[in-house]
Amino acid sequence: MSAGNNTKLGVLLMVGTTMIFAIQDGLSLHLSSAYNVYMVVMVRYWFFAAFVMTVSAKQAGGLRNAARTKQPLLQGFRGVLLATEISVMVTGFTFLGLVESLAIFSAYTLIVAALSGPILGETVGWRRWLAIGVGFCGVLIILKPGMGVFSHYTIIPVMAAFMFALYSLLTRYVARLDSTATSFFWTGVMGCIVMTMVGAFHFENMTAIDWVLMLCLCCTGATGHWLLIRCYEVAEASAVQPFTYLQLVFGSTIGVLVFGEVIKPNVAIGAVLVVSAGLFTLWRARMALTETD
Numbered sequence: 001m002s003a004g005n006n007t008k009l010g011v012l013l014m015v016g017t018t019m020i021f022a023i024q025d026g027l028s029l030h031l032s033s034a035y036n037v038y039m040v041v042m043v044r045y046w047f048f049a050a051f052v053m054t055v056s057a058k059q060a061g062g063l064r065n066a067a068r069t070k071q072p073l074l075q076g077f078r079g080v081l082l083a084t085e086i087s088v089m090v091t092g093f094t095f096l097g098l099v100e101s102l103a104i105f106s107a108y109t110l111i112v113a114a115l116s117g118p119i120l121g122e123t124v125g126w127r128r129w130l131a132i133g134v135g136f137c138g139v140l141i142i143l144k145p146g147m148g149v150f151s152h153y154t155i156i157p158v159m160a161a162f163m164f165a166l167y168s169l170l171t172r173y174v175a176r177l178d179s180t181a182t183s184f185f186w187t188g189v190m191g192c193i194v195m196t197m198v199g200a201f202h203f204e205n206m207t208a209i210d211w212v213l214m215l216c217l218c219c220t221g222a223t224g225h226w227l228l229i230r231c232y233e234v235a236e237a238s239a240v241q242p243f244t245y246l247q248l249v250f251g252s253t254i255g256v257l258v259f260g261e262v263i264k265p266n267v268a269i270g271a272v273l274v275v276s277a278g279l280f281t282l283w284r285a286r287m288a289l290t291e292t293d
Contacts, residue, residue, distance in 0.1 A: 010235020014243040017227040022250030024220040025102070026258060027213055029093040035204050037094070040214070041087050042199025045192040047218030051225070052188030059181055066185040070177050078170050078183070079190025085163035087195075092156035098255030099263055102248045103142055103271040104157040109244075109278040110135040111165035113285070119169045131280040138273025141266050184229075241282050245275050 031040045056066035069075050092101040110132045116122040124132075143154050174183055206214065231240055248271065255261035 006234040007236070007239045010231050010240045011243055013227050013231035013234065014240040015246060017224050017231060018244060018247040019250050020220050020224040020227065022247050022254055024217060024224060025093065025098055025247075025251050026254040027217040027220065028090045029098060029259065031210060031213060031217065032090050032094050034210065035206060036199075036202040037087055037090050038195065038199040038202045039204055040217075041083065041090060042195040042202075043214055044086075044218055044221055045083065045188070045195045048221050048225070049188045049192035051222040052185055055226075056181060056185050063185075066181050067189075069174075069182050069186065071174050074170065074174055075178065075183065075186035076190050078167060078174065079187045080194045081163055081167045081170070082187055083191035083195050085160050085167060086191075088156060088163065089160035092153070092160060095153040095156060096151070097259060097261045099252045099261045100142065100154070100267055101157040101160075102251045102255075103267050103274065104139060104154060105161045105164070106245060106248050106271065106278065107135055107139050107158075107274050108161040108165045108168070110274070110281060111162055112168050113281040115165060115169055120172060125284070128281045128284045131277040131284070135274045135277030135281075138270040138277065140270075141273065142270035144266055180229075180232075184225075242279050245278065248275065 028040065028044075053063060056063050059066065061068075089101065089105065092105075113124060113128055114132050117124050139158075143158075171183055252261075252263060256263065
């Protein structure tokens with residue numbers, strides 16, 4: 001089976017990626033509950049930027065070729081946007097925990113589908129619009145607005161979902177002119193710069209064990225991104241994209257087993273609707289490649 005069409009390997013790599021990212025979320029929750037979020041994300045980006053530059057330096061043309069872009073402002077904005085989204089999402093973990101935060105965040109695929117028309121000029125048919133509507137109903141079930149138990153903190157993962165959706169769309173947009181290596185380089189370097197500018201003012205001393213956990217957090221970030229790159233190298237994105245929802249499963253499992261979180265009925269029902277709607281939109285997007293949506 002040729003490279004770029006090994007779906008079975010791609011699925012295995014995506015499963016491994018989502019598992020590692022779920023562990024990363026758990027480590028982020030632990031560290032950010034004890035220390036400042038900006039510092040935790042800053043140190044994580046130091047390691048990530050070093051990883052990005054190492055990978056870029058080994059490729060043809062080296063760092064200079066990786067940094068070359070016709071869209072510096074857009075690439076820079078992407079990097080800053082992702083760093084901001086990560087900070088917002090980790091903040092959400094500290095207030096809501098992993099289960100509820102990840103359930104709400106999983107709606108980002110629906111936001112991508114909804115905005116792919118105005119931003120990328122793609123056609124979104126009525127079936128996908130219906131699925132998007134069902135998915136957002138699932139988000140409302142999770143949030144429970146107007147029922148006396150609505151938490152204002154739930155807006156945090158909602159903001160993170162919108163940010164990541166925009167980041168994903170901009171990544172696809174810049175791919176029309178720039179390579180994956182260039183986008184990867186700008187993501188790591190710009191994120192490192194902006195988080196250092198913010199996090200340096202919030203540096204705190206950590207215990208020895210937490211520095212070990214911080215190193216584990218950095219390693220999971222680099223490993224997860226490497227597996228993700230390999231995944232998209234060996235398989236089509238449309239074939240492996242549905243398996244990204246496993247991060248919700250793995251993350252929720254960590255939330256329950258490690259942090260003692262409880263899966264509330266409304267969160268479970270809402271998450272099922274969001275994931276089902278998201279999987280349907282992904283399937284319809286794949287079908288749209290061969291038929292009129």
